Amino acid sequence: MIHLVLQEKLQQVVNALMPEADVSNILVRPCPEPKFGDYQTNALIGLAKRNQLNPREFAAQVVEQLDVTEYCEPIEIAGPGFLNFRLKAMALSDSLAGAARGEHLFYHTDAEPRTVVIDYSSPNVAKPMHVGHIRSTILGYALAKVFRLLGHKVVTDNHIGDWGTQFGKLLVGWKEHLDKEALGQDALAEMERLYKLVNAASDGDEAVLARARNELVKLQDGDAENLAIWHEMIDLSRHQFDEIYSRLRVNFDETLGESFYNDRLKGVVDELIAQGIAEESEGAQVVFFNDHKSLKKHPAIVRKSDGAANYTTTDLATLEHRQNTWQPSEVIYVTDGRQQLHFQQLFALYDRWKPNHGMKFNHVWFGAILGEDGRPFKTRSGEIIRLAGLLDEAEQRAFDTVSKKNPDLPEEERNEIARVVGLGAIKYADLSGNRQSDYVFNWDTMLALVGNTAPYLLYAFTRIRSIFRKLGDESLTRPKAFALDQAEELTLAKHLLRFGLVLELVIEECRPNYLCNYLYELAGHFGSFYENCPVLQAGGDTRTQRLALCNLTGQVLQTGLETLGLETTDRM
RNA sequence: GCCCCGGUAGCUCAACUGGAUAGAGCGUCUGCCUUCUAAGCAGAAUGUUGUGGGUUCGAGUCCCGCCCGGGGUACCA
CATH class of the missing domain: 1.10.730.10 (Isoleucyl-tRNA Synthetase; Domain 1)
Structure with missing residues (x-):
């Protein structure tokens, strides 16, 4: 890690010359062009200008004080004040020989390991995984492995969508239209068919909607039959998810779906109300962010007017659980970019609910997958690619x-x-x-x-x-x-x-x-x-x-x- | 309407966060297999970085206006 040694020495010299300056952004980077050298810094130019100094003269002062002869040929000052470092053959040789002896592989683990929770994949029960899910799964898994390689403790969690309003329609479909043979052949396809069927039938049909709501209420009240069907849908889905994960060679430390937090949801909302964070508006419990520039017009609903919780509530309970269980320094969510507003709300809300949580939140979002016509991706038949x-x-x-x-x-x-x-x-x-x-x-x-x-x-x-x-x-x-x-x-x-x-x-x-x-x-x-x-x-x-x-x-x-x-x- | 992304070679994408001559692959063209695997290597052509201004030693990158596309925008996740 020669560049880090150079960087540290450089920062020390600058600090001695200019004690007030913030040297943390004085970085040594690879040269974009080998002809200039192996590593370079351009940070002195800006620093000198901000302090009304001539950049090249300042660079010369720094070079005067900077002793890196162990690693580099004499430093060159180029252009407006770049420092160009050229590795000595001996330094290169030492690094390679050390690696050849197995002492390192050109990286080192972090001296202060952090605990990081990474939330990725998160498919929905009863829906087949499609090309969109692969991005979250593969990105999240790769990120987890890089953090681990650098010595950090990582908890990966697959936050499966196994609870929510879609189960009302699914239950109606299961009870009224289930094709058991199709279920045996391709369970997710059959469940998707049922969902689409009821979804289409309920369009403008109050009676179907009422049946779906009724089934959902029964499920949430613990009706034995509906619970059994729900469990079966989850088992079938998870079985197929696991097949995909096994093929992709991807795994998770935890698979705590939304339903895991169900018992906590009411308590979360009650606390938010008691603390004056949530208030009633149009029959729902809502959190306003009036002091928040970009969220001013985007309040978050934590309890719908029908009394049910939504994903904001679930995600709050999930964050609380993660904080209590692992005390991570960072929580990373890998989802598509459409959820940016949701996570802004979630993070701002959690900051207000638990101001001393000490976690860094990171929504790692990715772009959409488009068809060749530049519009959201579908196959010709309109089906999403499996x-x-x-x-x-x-x-x-x-x-x-x-x-x-x-x-x-x-x-x-x-x-x-x-x-x-x-x-x-x-x-x-x-x-x-x-x-x-x-x-x-x-x-x-x-x-x-x-x-x-x-x-x-x-x-x-x-x-x-x-x-x-x-x-x-x-x-x-x-x-x-x-x-x-x-x-x-x-x-x-x-x-x-x-x-x-x-x-x-x-x-x-x-x-x-x-x-x-x-x-x-x-x-x-x-x-x-x-x-x-x-x-x-x-x-x-x-x-x-x-x-x-x-x-x-x-x-x-x-x-x-x-x-x-x-x-x-x-x-x- | 408002907010967030994006617009780079014919096509698909990069560009180490403001750095030096904007790079790869695909496709096109030219060479290289009696020598460690030719799924490779070497070379050629291809650009007003959507557009108009601004900031500065220096802009694809930052700021402002406009055009185009995508997404979001109170009870789906």
Whole structure:
């Protein structure tokens, strides 16, 4: 983590020269252009200007005091006052040799681990999971793994939608229109059919609506028959969710659905009323945010006029439970961007309810999935694309490709490769973009096997594995030092050193695409290295060092991919 | 109406939070498989970053106006 050492020394020097200045935003970053150096800072320019100093003269003063000769060639002052750092060969060598000895993998765990609750996936009972759910699931799982890699304690929680007004209509449908055979074949599809059926029938039909309300009241009052049906719907749904999660290789520490908090809802509202936070308005219990600029016009309802709680109430109870149970320093919600207002309300409301909670709230939202016409995504028939079908298609395409590229592999192995590659492609397609951008769904883009895709990264990994297979029984000697002279070796090695920087950026911004970009670049640098720097045919120290470089690249690739939730394969 | 996102190459997307010449992939064109897996590598072409102003050493990024698209906007989640 050389850049952190540079950064710390730089901050110390600036602090000595300018004691009042806030040095926390004086950062050392990789140079965008290698020709300028390996790392740079541009923070001195702004700092000098804010203090009516000449930036270049100030930079010169800093450089005068800054002793980094252990790591860098003489610092260059460039342009209006950039500092450019160029790594000494020895510093690079030391870092690589340490990693080769297994002392680190170019990142370090946080000295002050935090506890983080991450809420993701959260599908609704009785509705099939579709492509929209995959984003939350895959993003949330990847984020959890990055936090864990950096030493934080993570509690993942799948907040399933298993309680609420939709069960009124579902119960009517179940009792009046259930097709048991269809239920046995595809339970979620059948439940969805029932819901849509009753939903359509209730449109403008008071009698149907009344039946649905009645069934819901009976359920909430603990009617034995309705409770039994409700339980069955949950079991069937969860069974299908678990199938998807198992295919995606995603898991959760907790699965506490909305119903888990049911007994607490009344108490939450009563407390809000007693504390004068909630008040009656138009028959409902409502919280106004008059002192809150952006929420002024958007009060939150915590009890509907019919007396029932809603999702704000449930989410308040959920936050309370999380605070009491895990005392997290941060709670992260991974949902689509349409819920931004809801979470603004929730966070503001919780701040008022429990002012000393000490938690940082973070709504990590993502953009919509659009069709090729740029409108919200639907297939031609109007049906939302099901997740299971998407996964099947991905694996099939990967299987066809591996069978073409490598027909001699046993079918069983090709199947396993297809699974890893196909699922990896889907996950990577979801992770590699900026999560806040809407994205246009396209089968060929999402399932592409060339270009900036998971298979590209996996392929680089298999080439490394292949080299080590060729090595056979020969034991790997650890180089004591790295004397790299080829441009491709240096580029690759220096990129390895940035791994930790990227991981920290990912958890700061909750954006796994930074890690995707990094790994893609790493695989690219490895590709050039692989073409230009023979490994097994090289001799002496060069061979030893290149083998070690391959090994380290493989480790970073594998760690990075696994952290994103992707598996690796030795052959493709 | 108001609020929040967004608009970048023909297409799909990046751009390390205000940095140096805006980058990748797909598609198009040109080379490279008796040598560690060609799902690869090397190279070419492609841009008024929606638009008009402003801020400053420096703007895709920040501020203001306008155009276009999406979402939200009191009892769905």
